[in-house]
Amino acid sequence: MQKTWLKGNIHTHTTESDGDASPEHVAEWYKQHEYDFLVISDHNHLTVLDDAANHPDDWPYLLPGEEVTSRLFGNTVPVHVNAIGIDSVVEPSEEESARVTLIENIDRIRKAGGLPSINHPNYMWALDTEDIVVSKNAWAVEVYNGHPGSNTYGRGGKASVEQMWDAALTAGNRIFGVATDDSHHYHESSPLLANPGRGWIVVRAEKLDRPELMAAMSEGDFYSSSGVVIGEMKNNADEIVLEMEPYDGELFTTVFTGENGKVLAEEHGATARFEPPAGQSYVRATVHSSRESYRAWTQPVFLD
Numbered sequence: 001m002q003k004t005w006l007k008g009n010i011h012t013h014t015t016e017s018d019g020d021a022s023p024e025h026v027a028e029w030y031k032q033h034e035y036d037f038l039v040i041s042d043h044n045h046l047t048v049l050d051d052a053a054n055h056p057d058d059w060p061y062l063l064p065g066e067e068v069t070s071r072l073f074g075n076t077v078p079v080h081v082n083a084i085g086i087d088s089v090v091e092p093s094e095e096e097s098a099r100v101t102l103i104e105n106i107d108r109i110r111k112a113g114g115l116p117s118i119n120h121p122n123y124m125w126a127l128d129t130e131d132i133v134v135s136k137n138a139w140a141v142e143v144y145n146g147h148p149g150s151n152t153y154g155r156g157g158k159a160s161v162e163q164m165w166d167a168a169l170t171a172g173n174r175i176f177g178v179a180t181d182d183s184h185h186y187h188e189s190s191p192l193l194a195n196p197g198r199g200w201i202v203v204r205a206e207k208l209d210r211p212e213l214m215a216a217m218s219e220g221d222f223y224s225s226s227g228v229v230i231g232e233m234k235n236n237a238d239e240i241v242l243e244m245e246p247y248d249g250e251l252f253t254t255v256f257t258g259e260n261g262k263v264l265a266e267e268h269g270a271t272a273r274f275e276p277p278a279g280q281s282y283v284r285a286t287v288h289s290s291r292e293s294y295r296a297w298t299q300p301v302f303l304d
């Protein structure tokens with residue numbers, strides 16, 4: 001069967017926690033902006049819309065989720081992990097450190113049948129590279145988060161999330177990189193607010209249902225984006241071929257990285273091609289756009 005690309009946001013808030021719009025309003029926003037699926041992930045709350053009684057055609061496909069939220073040490077250390085594809089609330093843990101809490105929350109999400117995604121490690125600088133490296137059961141880490149407080153790119157001596165991701169991959173973790181909105185604000189637009197539409201994933205699946213989406217996401221059959229559109233993609237151990245869809249004169253530079261985040265090759269143009277070399281345990285690509293600071297991230301190809 002032909003597989004299709006399905007666009008979704010997997011980190012969203014509503015009035016069921018600290019978002020400023022109802023779940024119905026939020027779901028409609030994503031449908032109107034041509035998202036195929038959506039994970040509503042309120043803090044410590046499983047928000048479920050009654051799609052039998054309402055208007056499923058007005059919403060994207062809804063995959064149930066929760067942002068498992070531990071507020072440690074008087075909420076000075078936020079440890080947030082998204083639980084994707086769960087059927088009941090996962091209670092947040094509160095352990096003696098951020099690291100132990102993180103590992104415990106990830107394990108609780110796995111036990112509940114969900115995919116655990118480590119959210120915004122640099123929000124309030126709560127987590128560091130080693131925290132991600134020791135989180136062996138994590139499914140993903142947010143390589144991009146659209147919330148203005150997420151400090152996605154590090155600085156001031158702090159690692160970017162992309163550097164943390166490469167450290168975890170180099171340590172042998174099978175962990176993916178996701179881009180998300182972490183949207184809270186639907187009524188007013190500003191770079192200082194957490195607006196929708198900034199980060200998403202595009203999953204390659206046979207159809208739009210829960211088992212197919214969960215399987216494709218679990219296997220890393222998707223790419224992540226903060227604005228770059230990839231039309232065609234081959235992503236295997238023999239070759240990586242990316243064909244971007246430029247918008248209005250947009251130009252691209254694609255960087256292929258391996259162990260320790262080492263740059264293996266760099267290519268300019270709307271098509272980027274690379275043969276993963278021997279001796280690397282993984283290779284992945286980051287596409288940089290001339291528009292804004294838009295990027296796309298492919299999932300790592302594991303080579304041994």
Ligand SMILES: [Zn+2]
Nearest residue numbers: 067080119120
């Ligand atoms: Zn959060």
Ligand SMILES: [Zn+2]
Nearest residue numbers: 011013067182
């Ligand atoms: Zn959030």
